[in-house]
Amino acid sequence: MNTTNRHVFKHCPHCRADMALRLEGGIQRPLCPDCGFVQYLNPAPGAGVIVLRERKVCLVKRKFPPRQGQWSFPTGFMEWDEDVQLTARREALEETGLEVRLTGLFAVESGILPPDIPVLVVFYRAEETGGELQAGDDAEEVGFFALDDLPGPVAFAAHRRVLAMLAREWGP
Ligand SMILES: [Zn+2]
Known part of the structure; x- marks a missing residue:
């Protein structure tokens, strides 16, 4: 290394x-x-959340660097005293206003967050249980988007890989 x-x-x-x-x-x-x-x-662990409405994925527009103005799944770092599922639910609520229930592990991805923070992100599938769609915390906008009609560049390679996995899973 x-x-x-x-x-x-x-x-x-x-x-x-x-x-x-x-x-x-x-x-x-x-x-x-x-x-x-x-x-x-060591890499810093975080959680990402895949919330769907029909075949549209919930993405947030990043309010702060890195990759400010680009889009990602609701994601964030684990706090010291959290388990990773709690991180996932908390980040979903903070960034999208949605209360969610995790329905399964989707992918575990690693990468380097600019400038040089190695991360490991655990992506969960989730379904809405309450709340109201509203951008919050470090999200500037939030919405649901079809995979072939994304609102802008996707911020991180790990998130782009997850989108590609969803596309393969759903087929044409
Ligand atoms: Zn010393």
């Missing part, structure tokens, strides 16, 4: 010593030579 572009600590967050690099199982890891702290550069 190349760590040069990653958010590597220059100083140990515990004891402030200058960090060094250590080869561990073929991977260079940032290490504090004084207290032994190792900075593991």
